[in-house]
Amino acid sequence: MKTLAEETWSLDKSRQVYGVNRNDLHFLDISEEGDLFLRLRGKSITFKDIIERIKNINGDSPGYASSFTLRVPQLVTYQVKKLKAAFQRVMEELDYGGKFIGIYPVKVNQRKDCVTAVLRSDSDYGLEAGTKAELLLIKNVIEREKHRPIVCNGAKDPKYLKLIKECMKEGYNIAISVESVHESRLIMKRFKPEQTHLVLRIKPYLSVEGHWSHSTGRDSKFGLSIHDLYDVVELLKQRGFANSVKTILAHAGSQITEIESFERFGRLLTKLYTELRDMGLSNLVNIDFGGGLAIDYTSSETSDFMLRYAQLLVSGVKAHLSEISGKHPPPNIMIESGRGITALSTMVVVEALEVRSIFPPRDENAISEIIKDDERKTLDRIRKASTLKEIREIWNNFQEKYGGLNLAGMKFILEQEMVTRILEDAVRARLVELSLKSYDIDGLVRSFWRPEHIVIGNFSVFNSIADHVLVKQHFPVIPIQELNLKPQTTVRLVDITCDSDGEIAQFYRPRTDSIWFAKDNRLLTSLEGRMGEGIPVGSLEKIPGSCFVLTLAGAYQDAIEMDHNLLGDLPDVELYLQDDGKWALSWVTGAESIEELLKDVGYADIDVDEDPYMWD
Numbered sequence: 001m002k003t004l005a006e007e008t009w010s011l012d013k014s015r016q017v018y019g020v021n022r023n024d025l026h027f028l029d030i031s032e033e034g035d036l037f038l039r040l041r042g043k044s045i046t047f048k049d050i051i052e053r054i055k056n057i058n059g060d061s062p063g064y065a066s067s068f069t070l071r072v073p074q075l076v077t078y079q080v081k082k083l084k085a086a087f088q089r090v091m092e093e094l095d096y097g098g099k100f101i102g103i104y105p106v107k108v109n110q111r112k113d114c115v116t117a118v119l120r121s122d123s124d125y126g127l128e129a130g131t132k133a134e135l136l137l138i139k140n141v142i143e144r145e146k147h148r149p150i151v152c153n154g155a156k157d158p159k160y161l162k163l164i165k166e167c168m169k170e171g172y173n174i175a176i177s178v179e180s181v182h183e184s185r186l187i188m189k190r191f192k193p194e195q196t197h198l199v200l201r202i203k204p205y206l207s208v209e210g211h212w213s214h215s216t217g218r219d220s221k222f223g224l225s226i227h228d229l230y231d232v233v234e235l236l237k238q239r240g241f242a243n244s245v246k247t248i249l250a251h252a253g254s255q256i257t258e259i260e261s262f263e264r265f266g267r268l269l270t271k272l273y274t275e276l277r278d279m280g281l282s283n284l285v286n287i288d289f290g291g292g293l294a295i296d297y298t299s300s301e302t303s304d305f306m307l308r309y310a311q312l313l314v315s316g317v318k319a320h321l322s323e324i325s326g327k328h329p330p331p332n333i334m335i336e337s338g339r340g341i342t343a344l345s346t347m348v349v350v351e352a353l354e355v356r357s358i359f360p361p362r363d364e365n366a367i368s369e370i371i372k373d374d375e376r377k378t379l380d381r382i383r384k385a386s387t388l389k390e391i392r393e394i395w396n397n398f399q400e401k402y403g404g405l406n407l408a409g410m411k412f413i414l415e416q417e418m419v420t421r422i423l424e425d426a427v428r429a430r431l432v433e434l435s436l437k438s439y440d441i442d443g444l445v446r447s448f449w450r451p452e453h454i455v456i457g458n459f460s461v462f463n464s465i466a467d468h469v470l471v472k473q474h475f476p477v478i479p480i481q482e483l484n485l486k487p488q489t490t491v492r493l494v495d496i497t498c499d500s501d502g503e504i505a506q507f508y509r510p511r512t513d514s515i516w517f518a519k520d521n522r523l524l525t526s527l528e529g530r531m532g533e534g535i536p537v538g539s540l541e542k543i544p545g546s547c548f549v550l551t552l553a554g555a556y557q558d559a560i561e562m563d564h565n566l567l568g569d570l571p572d573v574e575l576y577l578q579d580d581g582k583w584a585l586s587w588v589t590g591a592e593s594i595e596e597l598l599k600d601v602g603y604a605d606i607d608v609d610e611d612p613y614m615w616d
């Protein structure tokens with residue numbers, strides 16, 4: 001028989017809690033049976049089926065690990081088309097005269113499956129290189145499509161410029177960014193004005209919100225400051241390069257969540273565009289707005305970032321053009337979105353090896369009668385408490401009496417842990433009963449909601465989602481099963497590195513009118529929408545051997561992976577939906593072997609063809 005709590009739960013509530021079926025997780029959903037599935041062009045594929053198939057086809061492959069990275073290049077294609085369609089729609093609605101030019105910055109995800117998916121999506125899409133190595137990659141990948149625009153950014157040395165020159169000779173369509181006065185001199189020395197397309201990269205003089213806000217405006221590491229811009233323009237004019245400048249570029253930062261700033265950015269760069277044309281750069285026809293399009297990692301946004309982004313940017317450009325009443329032609333709008341194109345396409349599927357509880361199981365015989373008596377009295381007080389203040393006092397009294405006595409040894413610690421668990425349960429239940437608004441008013445009360453179970457996942461946070469540690473980036477984590485149940489509790493997912501940062505407990509608690517709780521009264525949602533600790537799970541019992549999916553990991557994570565503890569790459573598996581509606585998996589690369597990892601740190605003569613991750 002179902003309990004009342006289970007009867008009031010629904011799939012829609014699970015969708016709300018896990019953030020699936022909307023915004024940037026629109027391609028994930030939950031089946032009636034509670035399984036997480038992927039939806040590609042209307043076809044549903046459960047993660048259980050994907051895992052089953054991998055086990056069958058690749059169980060014996062070298063580098064097999066129970067966890068793997070799932071690549072879905074068709075989601076890259078989907079995003080590229082969506083971005084172009086958004087700009088085309090807005091340009092049509094606003095009767096905008098310029099063109100949209102899409103450029104993919106390969107630094108965001110250089111993997112071949114990703115870059116080729118971008119190219120396959122659109123025959124005019126261009127690529128951006130930030131280094132010589134990236135230019136070599138681009139040269140190779142578009143060898144037969146030299147018409148595609150290439151923007152060469154990044155610090156340029158004579159060798160990078162030599163490679164650019166070779167590419168130009170071979171017929172590639174290259175634009176070279178000028179990022180300093182020194183660079184402008186290097187370029188003018190080596191290139192002929194009539195054959196060169198120059199991009200003036202300017203610091204984004206604009207304040208934006210987000211992790212990278214400190215590096216915008218005058219503090220930006222990239223681009224010409226306003227005084228350098230004046231000097232470079234003067235130099236270019238003196239040496240006959242004024243007509244080589246066809247583009248200006250500024251990148252305002254990544255993951256710009258304060259989306260309204262794009263309207264100001266549109267206005268600002270259009271103002272600079274018209275001023276530079278007035279200064280004699282009359283071939284200037286493009287504005288490259290860099291990247292910055294944000295991903296809705298928390299599924300909490302009400303609007304579609306992509307469409308809104310296009311609307312704001314084009315309106316900003318248009319607004320300035322109207323102020324100068326058509327004195328200059330509408331510029332083509334170039335967009336170098338990276339995160340917005342790639343984030344959806346990569347998911348890390350992590351096998352759960354075991355579940356550990358931080359508290360011991362209850363054993364009545366192990367607790368002394370004196371402590372039991374104290375426990376009874378404290379429980380009674382908790383159940384009668386009517387304010388947060390009272391609860392805090394009761395808790396403090398209990399802590400004062402017992403908290404400092406752990407030196408009394410193992411037996412005492414064991415008793416303490418058993419009692420603490422019961423009391424924490426009671427506090428949570430009482431707080432929920434009282435419907436207190438401030439569930440986490442301070443550090444003390446917050447501790448009651450922390451998960452008491454740790455799931456050990458066969459992965460490395462440092463290798464698979466390094467930004468979780470580096471910039472506290474949130475990657476939504478979703479169990480693959482029992483999502484139809486009201487969650488039993490919440491857990492922390494920890495990796496197998498020996499580093500306490502190798503853990504994901506962060507979970508976005510979506511906004512609901514009244515707070516929803518797991519069966520053990522841990523928080524699932526919040527009144528205002530905020531980050532909390534604890535990933536909800538249907539039940540603890542079925543976790544070992546099951547998986548968790550770390551989503552939206554396609555941007556930057558492959559480029560910055562780390563081999564902490566010599567745990568290298570997980571194997572890569574590519575998923576394709578074929579035209580006949582069948583889906584296919586292919587094993588792209590196995591996990592890096594211990595031998596390769598040791599070689600990287602200087603041990604070339606150790607011969608072990610073993611996978612560094614855990615084996616059953």
Ligand SMILES: Cc1ncc(COP(=O)(O)O)c(C=O)c1O
Binds near residue numbers: 153251290338339
């Ligand atoms: C010049 C340039 N263009 C584009 C991007 C991509 O930005 P995003 O991933 O935010 O779209 C970057 C990121 O650093 C960049 O430096």
